[in-house]
Structures are given as C-alpha cells and as structure tokens.
Amino acid sequence: MTNEEKPKPKMGFTIIKNDPTDGHKGFGIGSLSLENVSPVIIDVAEETATVEIGAMHAKSDVERGIKFTMNREDSAGGKDYWLVWVTIDHKEDGAYFAGVAACEMVVNREKRRGYKILADHVNKMDKSMKRNILVDHMDARSKGILATFLQSHNEDMWNRSEQKLHEDLA
Template identity: 60%
Template sequence: MDGQQKKKIEFNIIKNDSTDGHGGFGVGALSLENVSPVIIDVEAGEAVVDVGAMHARSAVEKGIKFLPNKEEVPNGKPYWLVWVAIERRAEGPYYAGVTACEMTVDREIRRGYKSLPEHVNKLDKALKRKIMVDHMDAKSKNVLKEFLVKHDAGMWERSSDELKKQLS
C-alpha cells in the first residue's frame, strides 16, 4: 500500500462490496469492523476479546437461555460485555467509544440474564463514540483499564480524558 491508499480506521461503509456492485441487500449498511466486544469475567478479574459476542455467540453466551429478569437467575455469575470502538486521528488510533452492559450466567441451570435492547443500544452508543463505563464496579473498571493499556498503551494515551476519568 502506498501513502495514498492507507486504510483509514473509522466508521466505514461495507469494507468489500459484498453485493459485487449489483446494489442489493446490504448496500449502504454500516460495517462494525472497528468495534470489538470485550467480555469481563468479574469474579476471575479477566478480560478477553470475543468476536462471537457480535452475534450473541460468545463463549460465555453459548448454550445459555437468557431471561429478561435478573431475579430469575439468582446464582448468575457476573460478566460485563464492553463494546470498544476504535477511531484514528493524525496522531494514531485511540479508544473512541467504550460502553458496558451487564450480563449474568448460571451454567448449572443453563440460564442467564441480559437486556438485549440495552446491549444493542450500548453498541450503538459505542459506534457514536460515547463513553459509558461509569456504572461498572470498581474491580471491573480496573480490569478494563489494564486490558486497554496492555493492548496498546499508545491508544490509551491518545484516548479521551472522559474515558480515563470513568475508569479511574
């Protein structure tokens, strides 16, 4: 790639024309290629990227029937699904949108709790470059911060003060 063809990381229209120019289904659809779902295991204090979460098929979600009421899953293990959107500016890429959604899973009864509308809305907010992680518990905020810094310290440094404030 020469300097003229450098790929710009941003909100893209479908990367490769999946319609081969015929103008059918999917034309003009937004690509989610610059958003990554990060799953935080609250008890273990671990964070991993799991692209399966884009379609509610992460390792945590597989084989679980999700119920809309948290009370129906009293022994659910807590998780956070964090949507991380990356943007690029002249200085380099940064974490532009970061939003978190609650989720619980009880493997024993194969049930869990999550609010699908909340998950979709938070994905949308991350795509719109919003920072919404203030409601997370302190331990999970720290896990997320460490994960983002370890993934790319430069991206963390270039990120907004709002993100740093909400995760401090």
C-alpha cells in the same frame, strides 16, 4: 479447570473488515460497517478481560448453551460479566479507543440461564460506534479490570484516548 488447562487469552482486537456493500450501490446499501468495533467480555469473579468476537452474534463462550431472559431472578446465583463494546478510531498521531460502552450480563451455568437485555446490548454497541464513553454504571472493580486490559493491550492507544475514558475508568 486448573491454571494449566486454561486457554491462553487472546489479546488482539479483531476487526470485521470491509465495506458491507463492497462498492456497489444495490443490495446492502445503508448497512452498518462493524469494521472498528470489538466486544470485550469481563469476567468479574476471575478478574479477566478478553476480546470475544463471538459476542457480536451472542455466540461467545460465555453465552453458549445459555437461555437468556430479562428476569434477573432466573439466573440467581450466577456469575457477573460485562460485555464492553470497544470502538477504535484514528487521529493524526494514530489509533485510539474512541467509544467504550458496557452492558451487564449474569450467567448461571448450573441452571443454564442468564440475564441480559438484548436491546441494551444493541443500543450500547450503537453508542460505542458513535464514539460515546458509557462506563459510569460499572462497579469500581470491573472498571479497573477494563482499564488495565485496555492499557496492556496497547498503551499508545490508551494514551491517545479521550481524557473522559481515563477519568471514567479511574
């Protein structure tokens, strides 16, 4: 795929809206609202980061058509990706990146195999929703891609974010 054929990257953090119980007290009570969580996929080789809402249900463009296992050797020779759960919250002076947690993925398109640990992805999404910053296990290059993406998405939100996020992505 040439640069001219590449689709234009989507920059918006899409939010899954509304209270899952819709105000009633019956079915669905106690369900989690994913209202402020967005998945960002980092392609390490291409040095790109995009919001990919399909990743909420493991149906992002990267994950489609791939059988994932917990055995890294199944996807040997594949591309490295990070799925980063970004939670947005509000302070008095505006929105900010409150929780950021990264999960590793490897995808080998030729073999149609990939490596990821689903439980880790779910746990990291939960940690992000609880306003934790978990990016210290990422490589320096990927941290830089994520930091650049968050800053360029909304510099005001980046500036209002906790100092720990700035330090951990430095």
